[in-house]
Amino acid sequence: MPLLSFSRRFLIFSTVIPFLASIALYRLDTFDPALLPPNALDYSTTSLPPLSNDKLLTGAELIGVGLLNSPEDIAYHRESNFIYTGCVDGWVKRVKVTESVNDSVVEDWVNTGGRPLGVAFGLHGEVIVADAYKGLLNISGDGKKTELLTDEADGVKFKLADAVAVADNGVLYFTDASYKYNMRQFAFDILEGKPHGRLMSFDPTTRTTRVLLKDLYFANGVSKSPDQTHLIFCQTPMRRCSKYYINEERVEVFTQGLPGYPDNIRFDGEGHYWIAMPSGVTVLWKLAFRYPFLRKLTAIAANYGLDPLIFMANAGVLGVDLDGKPIALYHDHKLSHMTTGVKIGRYLYCGSLLHSHIVRLDLLKYPAQKRL
Numbered sequence: 086m087p088l089l090s091f092s093r094r095f096l097i098f099s100t101v102i103p104f105l106a107s108i109a110l111y112r113l114d115t116f117d118p119a120l121l122p123p124n125a126l127d128y129s130t131t132s133l134p135p136l137s138n139d140k141l142l143t144g145a146e147l148i149g150v151g152l153l154n155s156p157e158d159i160a161y162h163r164e165s166n167f168i169y170t171g172c173v174d175g176w177v178k179r180v181k182v183t184e185s186v187n188d189s190v191v192e193d194w195v196n197t198g199g200r201p202l203g204v205a206f207g208l209h210g211e212v213i214v215a216d217a218y219k220g221l222l223n224i225s226g227d228g229k230k231t232e233l234l235t236d237e238a239d240g241v242k243f244k245l246a247d248a249v250a251v252a253d254n255g256v257l258y259f260t261d262a263s264y265k266y267n268m269r270q271f272a273f274d275i276l277e278g279k280p281h282g283r284l285m286s287f288d289p290t291t292r293t294t295r296v297l298l299k300d301l302y303f304a305n306g307v308s309k310s311p312d313q314t315h316l317i318f319c320q321t322p323m324r325r326c327s328k329y330y331i332n333e334e335r336v337e338v339f340t341q342g343l344p345g346y347p348d349n350i351r352f353d354g355e356g357h358y359w360i361a362m363p364s365g366v367t368v369l370w371k372l373a374f375r376y377p378f379l380r381k382l383t384a385i386a387a388n389y390g391l392d393p394l395i396f397m398a399n400a401g402v403l404g405v406d407l408d409g410k411p412i413a414l415y416h417d418h419k420l421s422h423m424t425t426g427v428k429i430g431r432y433l434y435c436g437s438l439l440h441s442h443i444v445r446l447d448l449l450k451y452p453a454q455k456r457l
């Protein structure tokens with residue numbers, strides 16, 4: 086008989102030992118997490134929408150099982166009816182949108198040699214990619230040519246180019262989540278709790294990169310408003326998405342007190358934005374954000390094998406209206422690391438940092454309903 090069951094041994098090696106090591110090494114380690122701004126810790130005004138589906142996975146279909154390795158962002162090309170998504174193996178893949186998921190075919194399209202995250206379409210048939218390691222890329226529509234547009238601003242290199250949106254006039258708006266930590270280390274950026282993120286623009290006519298906002302907390306998803314006057318961008322640990330008015334260069338809150346930590350935001354062309362949340366607010370995240378010493382312990386333990394993202398649970402996608410008012414939440418306790426939600430027709434397509442498929446939910450068959 087083994088002395089310890091496998092799961093016990095696993096727990097000891099993956100959690101207990103790293104935590105004991107982190108306690109022992111606490112004083113020696115220089116990782117220095119900060120307090121978050123007080124409003125990030127205010128849970129009294131969590132904005133829950135009137136409608137909710139608490140079992141996103143029930144009835145959901147899986148697309149491209151085993152062929153889409155961590156499809157982080159999804160962009161839908163209406164004219165060709167293709168979904169484009171960036172995978173962890175460097176591939177931008179595309180999938181024809183079909184009525185039956187069994188008919189969907191996954192195609193390897195272009196490999197960036199990096200980690201494609203944000204995907205959007207340019208005005209001339211090109212695909213714009215925010216690649217975590219490379220920067221902002223322009224891939225020609227035929228997939229034959231990849232050009233680096235920009236990878237630094239104000240003398241500071243991007244370390245985690247994350248999301249991108251294209252305005253009607255061709256200007257690209259994008260985020261760099263962190264100038265300090267790269268994609269493999271991104272959990273440390275969240276644990277450190279300091280603002281290393283930037284919101285930027287790239288004008289293809291002048292080829293200039295401009296910093297619109299700096300000192301953002303893990304600047305993540307970005308979307309252009311349908312009237313083109315402003316951007317919406319998300320700061321993950323702040324549980325907030327903000328508006329940036331382009332002409333006035335002014336920021337205001339769009340939606341805050343979210344029930345989870347926002348990642349990508351996508352406009353559906355029908356009056357709603359969809360905000361993906363890789364994790365809901367959990368007790369562990371609440372404690373960690375309140376107490377920097379817990380984040381320091383977690384960071385040290387992560388160097389000894391603890392997965393700092395064990396805190397992730399109850400992922401989902403929140404639909405909000407043009408004023409940021411929450412309308413409907415689709416989530417599931419069994420789900421984590423959901424990074425994008427895109428509504429195409431009656432379906433919600435969801436990408437993730439963990440799974441090797443896209444999750445699709447029929448919103449007419451499995452609607453969000455009034456809370457009891």
Ligand SMILES: *[C@@H]1O[C@H](CO)[C@@H](O)[C@H](O)[C@H]1NC(C)=O
Nearest residue numbers: 146147184185186187188189
């Ligand atoms: C898709 O394939 C699965 C497994 O082969 C099958 O159970 C399911 O009925 C199929 N769905 C449709 C809509 O054909």
Ligand SMILES: *[C@@H]1O[C@H](CO)[C@@H](O)[C@H](O)[C@H]1NC(C)=O
Nearest residue numbers: 207209211223224225230289
């Ligand atoms: C991307 O490259 C194509 C040529 O392949 C060019 O026509 C297009 O204007 C470029 N787009 C941007 C945003 O630079």
